[in-house]
Amino acid sequence: MSSHETGLLGKIFSTDHKVIGKQYFFTGLLFAFIGGMFAVVFRIKLAWPGSMDMSGTVYNGLVTNHAMIMFFWAAMPVLLAALGNFVIPLMIGCDDMAFPKLNMMSFWIFLVSTLVLVLSLISGLWGGGGPTATGWTIYPPLSASYGGDYSTVGAVLGNLISGPSLLILAVALEFASMLMGGINFMVTSLNMRAKGMKFMDIPIVVWFVNLAALDFMFSVGPLIAGAVMLLFDRVFGTGFYDPARGGDPVLFQHLFWFFGHPEVYVVLLPALGIVAEIIPTFTRKPLFAYRLVLISAVASAFIALIVWAHHQFIAGIDPRMATFFSITTIIISIPFALIMFAYIASYFGGQIEMKTPMLWATGFVSMFLVGGVTGIYLGSSAFDIYAHDSYFVVAHFHYTLIPVVFFGGISGIYYWFPKFSGKFMSEGLGKLHFWLTIIGLNVFAFPLFFTGMWGQHRRIVDYQVYDFMVEQDWILQFRVVATIGAIILAASQLLLFINIFKSAVSGEPAGKNPWKSNTLEWVADSPPPHGNFETYPTCYRGPYEYSHPDRSGSDYWPQNEQ
């Protein structure tokens, strides 16, 4: 099967799911680095306002593209595309995705989207206005007009090659790529499972990646329609979002958040899935309440579609609608609370081994709780109207997304690295990386709760012009502390790069099943060849049967053993 893929071109244009996973993964890491550097630059400006001469437009451009890149070009490719590509075919015991060529095409469309993103960043070179500076939500009317001239072909083309138009195009391409990838994941998981693998034998991470892909597909459609309308407003001067031309800017907010809120669960669910694989392996006991975890996730995926307007409590929506969305938002914390309690209960009475992946998974469970709990505050419209657009919100979503993307994603890297390279990662470096990251996160994000409650607003380049900010000396000091935390957080990620490359070259050989884990990917060789398995495994049992009373002689019972 792999014979035709020889030579350099065959390796680059590969249809092998593992190669495509690696391509997504390293592209995602590259953009995480770029997005992180943007954040470091504007955090330095915030902490030491006199240190650099930065205009509001440049600042807003950095903030906007930090969020866009981190979400769509780091979190999505790593946690959805790379993870799904790596683990789905291996964990369900088949040789590749259902549509390997479509899979390859998804990646190349994704790569084109990154090029269009770069074009949008450098669009200042041809007078296209430079990086988008509207905030990552690209709200009209600010985003909906550019030159205001739609009369000639040249003017229309000029509108099309301006920064925000290119960014919208880049996001659209990225969506197309992820939609194709998601369809591939779902068909693969439904149709190509190993013989004997029933629905309730599927590992949680495969379920969760599929639920994320499904949620993405259900929520992104209206935003694709909305983005086409926004692009036409910008490029051709239609009137969808411009009140002077009959439109309504709040309409875009609805379309954006109908996608934007489920989107956070699209990245959360894969991370929760990774942790669900790691905890049973390193406590040597079954995942607590597999069915409950699964049902909760399905419920949350549906409720996720009816919470979006909690982002718009101050946009002038009807107060009765605000009540509805407050209630649904607080309800959605119930399934996630159930999942978190199930994870905590999984630790109870286990033989906990704090290897690096487990350390990161534990960090995820503890840190995500902070973000989750503050989310319940913000779901209540009474509190949100006060806290809206303040640094309290910034602290909240960094306490959710950093645990999800960093802790969840990185625990997956440390867990599956031995499978995909055949080598162990360095435990010492991994632990150092963990402690620096968790210190960095808390030093960075915790002070922001306080400055936000005091009234420090988002998306302001220089607070020194506000008297009530200058009077409070501690706010500037907290800002400095937060910046130091952000620098620790960003710098410590270098340890991950060092660890990956050092271990890939000189790590200890890991063997087929280094963690003594049950799921089917550990049956294949490390690294798995193209085609994955010598003989297709047959599945006899659920994925988490650790310390099973009927099993004598070992505390784990692989899914393929009778």
Place this chain on the structure above:
Amino acid sequence: MSAENVTIEQVPKGRLAIWLLVAGELIIFGGFIACYLLARFEYGGAFPAAMMDGDQPIILWYWGAINTTILLASSWSIVKAHEAAMNNELSKIKMFSLVTIALAAVFLFIKFYFEWSHDFHLGASLRSFDWLPTEYGAIAADGGLQSVKTLFWSYYFIMTGFHGLHVVIGALAIFIVMLSASKGKNLHRVELAGMYWHMVDLIWIFLFPMFYLAQ
């Protein structure tokens, strides 16, 4: 893929993927339709007024009715192509696929040549800044009609245009599938292209009453 080694639910993977694709496309169009209906409810009677040139309707119902008939006929012909594929009648696959593509071409010709050029002739455009209404009517007294007209024609052109794009995509898909199926290869793909084509048809069934009948 050695299929005997894995469990296969009773749905072939190609059909499953097209169902998911169709679901995704319907959600995109659902977004457009929901936005249009919201705007229409918001403006009430001003939308029908925005569709008029004086007391003459700009959007002519009979073109829509003819196009609906054409699309429904093309759904019939693609089903015949599918039937031919199941019976392994290769020349019939080619014939009925070409009939479908020809009907799609007629649809697009009517849509763009007769209808859009008529709309443009009367001053409607994607951005109706150059709109010169012959008569403002009751709402014009408060100056609102101009902006409602812009909004209505924005929706009309973007939704029918986006649907037209899908007609082109669907016809291209049928053509590509026909090339191999008429040589006896990948016969199951005729059904998949047909499923997509029915979706294009279905969306038109929603657009037709919204733009042509509810005036």
